[in-house]
Amino acid sequence: MSRVRPAIALFVVLCGVFLVVSIMELRASARFGQLMLMARYLESGTPVTRASVTSLAAWADGVVSDDYCRSDIVRAGLTVKLAELDQRNSFYDYDAWAAGLAATERYIRHAIGCTPTDGNFWLRLAMVRRAIAERPEEIAFLMQQSVNYAPAEQAVLAGRFTVWNAAGERTLEAARTALDTDLQTLLRYGDVRLIRRVVQKPGEVLLPRLQAAAASLPAERQAELSAAKITF
Numbered sequence: 001m002s003r004v005r006p007a008i009a010l011f012v013v014l015c016g017v018f019l020v021v022s023i024m025e026l027r028a029s030a031r032f033g034q035l036m037l038m039a040r041y042l043e044s045g046t047p048v049t050r051a052s053v054t055s056l057a058a059w060a061d062g063v064v065s066d067d068y069c070r071s072d073i074v075r076a077g078l079t080v081k082l083a084e085l086d087q088r089n090s091f092y093d094y095d096a097w098a099a100g101l102a103a104t105e106r107y108i109r110h111a112i113g114c115t116p117t118d119g120n121f122w123l124r125l126a127m128v129r130r131a132i133a134e135r136p137e138e139i140a141f142l143m144q145q146s147v148n149y150a151p152a153e154q155a156v157l158a159g160r161f162t163v164w165n166a167a168g169e170r171t172l173e174a175a176r177t178a179l180d181t182d183l184q185t186l187l188r189y190g191d192v193r194l195i196r197r198v199v200q201k202p203g204e205v206l207l208p209r210l211q212a213a214a215a216s217l218p219a220e221r222q223a224e225l226s227a228a229k230i231t232f
Helices: 004-031 033-044 050-065 071-087 094-114 119-132 136-149 154-166 169-174 176-189 192-198 206-215 219-227
Strands: none
Touching: 033 050, 033 071, 050 071, 050 094, 071 094, 071 119, 094 119, 119 136, 119 154, 136 154, 136 169, 136 176, 154 176, 154 192, 169 176, 176 192, 176 206, 176 219, 192 219
């Protein structure tokens, strides 16, 4: 009997802990339910109003202030924050755009703190930092982190090429290791539709590096790209 009682006590404690955690999760889901729904709308292309995106982007700041790290909530908030930032225009309202950029950076840094192995978060931070100022060494570090944690994830790989296409010579040189990895991953193993989509209009600075990488491909792969009418 003496052995049974501690086991029962432990079971009761575990049940209590599980109940508390479940209640906390339910509260979080209820609090950020509209945020997650908006993220699904944005990802699926469902029409939404600018005002609703703006409102929920402000609500997403609660993820940071209250230190939520639940992955589905964090990802949903980032989707909404980025959509809201896209609505801003630096030409017509620079102050609002700058404030939105700073808020988005705070959010992404929180997301990285929650999940530092998410390559997409590092990519998004690189994009935001580049929008503020293109500091080659900083962008190179952030892009290398993205490559390290998401070397072949198609959506993240495509996103990195939006940075590579627009980056200047100093940035591409500083990020040469990360860029070379991405070029090899894309050209050697990427689906031809992905290649056509992400480098159909390569940046002027990127183009020579892209051509050199393509020239180093095995003959069979070069023939495959040529048959798909992909040339550089």
